[in-house]
Amino acid sequence: MSTETAAAAQVAAPPPAGWEEARSRVYAIGLAAALPAVDRALADADGHTLAEPLTTRTDLPAFPTSGVDGWAVRGDGPWRVVGRVLAGHTPDPLSDDGTTAEIATGAMVPEGTTAILRIEESTRPSDGLVAGTPRPGPEWREPGEEAYAGEELLPAGTPVDPAVIGLAASCGHDTLRVRRQPRAALLVFGDELLTAGPPGAGRVRDALGPTVPAWLRRYGCQVRPADVIGPVADTLPAHVAALRGALADADLVCTTGGTMHGPVDHLHPTLEALGADYVVNTVAVRPGFPMLLARLVGDDGRVRFVAGLPGNPQSAVVALVSLVAPLLAGLQGRPMPVLPQVTLAEPVPGRGDYTHLALVRVDRAAGTAHPVRHVGSAMLRGLAGADGFAVIGPGTGGEVGARVPVVPLPLTPGERSW
Template sequence: MSTETAAAAAQVAAPPPAEWAEARSRVYAVGLAAALPAVDRPLADVDGHTLAEPLTTRTDLPAFPTSSVDGWAVRGDGPWQVVGRVLAGHTPSPLTADGTTAEIATGAMVPEGTTAILRIEESSRTPDGRVAGTPRPQPEWREPGDEAYAGEELLPVGTAVDPAVIGLAASCGHDTLRVRRQPRAALLVFGDELLTSGPPGAGRVRDALGPAVPAWLRRYGCQVRPADVVGPVADTLSAHVAALRGALADADLVCTTGGTMHGPVDHLHPTLAALGADYVVNTVAVRPGFPMLLARLVGDDGRVRFVAGLPGNPQSAIVALVSLVAPLLAGLAGRPMPVLPQATLAEPIAGRGDYTHLALVRVDRAAGTAHPLRHVGSAMLRGLAGADGFAVIRPGTTGEVGARVPVVPLPLTPGERAW
């Protein structure tokens, strides 16, 4: 298709905006349908990935009876004759006779024949060198399988891998994990009016999204290299088509900033038409951030790629990230659809009529309350810098004090759980 034909096609009246919650569900579904392939990675390289198969343990946990304390492994009644010493990492000789004991360290294997473990701080020595004391009635060691039995499923497919999961996998005897390949992402910055260094002035504004969006994408678990950030792209259709075609060669997801409307220099829609993209979502009934989109392309190699059109206003762009990109990436990673935590509004938040209102808030985790912030215009970033997320005020409602509302958390680090 020629660029002129594409431009004409893009002038077709846009469909009505999608309802916000429905748009999230729609992009998650297309992401899950295009879930990235599973790969094996060493434990040192899986933080922020997603389990592609259940995590099971290769042995009982613990694998052998393990002392919980420093003390004495004793057999029968005391006082006990010392016949040995057991350190962690060694296989001990059994206690074969009543009245005998072996000194034992925390984490060491309990000798066969042990009937109790006496804590070191609760023991004493008799004049002839034997050990005396009264063991506690409860066992002072962990039996095999106390934590898990061999082959038991500990975590399901779709679990986000974090340091705790990595440690658990190691304790189960794994050296590698089967995980989803992380999405490769790129960013195209549109707008000749943007400066990439120095203070704004003389009718030109500083590009805030070029430096920020890649960091957000990394926190969502994407791989973004410095070379994957391109722009500002010249305000011509041919430049947009060339830039997007080049970014799609390697990326699973290309985010763009600006150009999502139909003004004289808004070339994203005709660019998508020129490349044969299909819209998954074209505008969302949400404020701020209304002119956002997600498109899907299938390459000659059969691989599915996505383009997320973020508005040019900085806060609106982040609204698009949490609204469309976050659920898409959850689907690509094979994770469950994110469940939004809830908080109680400490102050009122206005509704936006038929639109969902995503209002920046700071969350008091101890009290479970959400506090709206100032400096939250669609072009502002000051409020975002102090926010924990966006309170969701549903269409046709007003956020009254005391109301329980969903909160879309801002990403922290890959795999990190919300409050």
């Protein structure tokens, strides 16, 4: 390419997308390609996303349930013992005043019961009658006290975690209708990378090959060891072959490095060779500016995505939280992530016309954020001690006391954000 042609190409290139605009755009296109719904047994549903609302199959509880161990009594005492009620059984009714049945916590309350006397507050003299004073108010749970049959408890788009699984089981569900989890792969670009041992002699250790799959799993993806490929040779044919192969099974392929236009940056020509369309091509954010997201539609009509992460490790994580997180939320049918607000306890500089994502440690009790050290785009030390990225908008500075959004680092699949 001549100097004149290169200059013309730079002039013709579109400006980078604003950070908020890029997040909204990738979420919308992910939601439009939301993955199909499947049925999963409760034991296999953790980390998935509800594809339909969770409703109750019966009233909760389904029958009047004793909240204590004691005596189900009818009328005034003392009471004559006529039976015993254990959990899991349907009791005979108490038909006569002055009668009682011993009852266990969780057991069905007999019809005709007027009160439950706690076992520790009762006596049973030698005549065999039960005496005592029941507490005012019922000592049992009424049917529908927690929910009525058919009531919607959780909306579609709710991440499934152990609490949701337990609730579903209590409602009588054996399976849940959920979105299929996204399948993801990672291509590591760069002949200079080492995959074992210490760096040296001009070669650096690959930190993203082990890191990115772990982040993707925390966003709800399935990533197998065989889905991590590389380092891929720094040639265009090797890039095309690797990306084509990864797209055969994956809904999302992340790549590391090669997002610019250097002499061995082959990602853009590879996307062109495979007929990809850009959703976002560069974002006005620091660090991580040269991130991208592309979309491909296969011969089978299935939509697949390629997320180009910059090669510098912290920049790659910025791309993950900026583009990959909202994309995966859309693909799983989850709501767009809402960013919590924090108060800056120390100043954080702005980056001119670019959004600045600044690594911070958050004091959750105080609601304050403190910038961390060692935050160069090639560094990971600061990231290891951070809770997320404070968002300093374009044209602003982060003064002490300013309220700013923060992008939390992902937790385990299905875990609720702080």
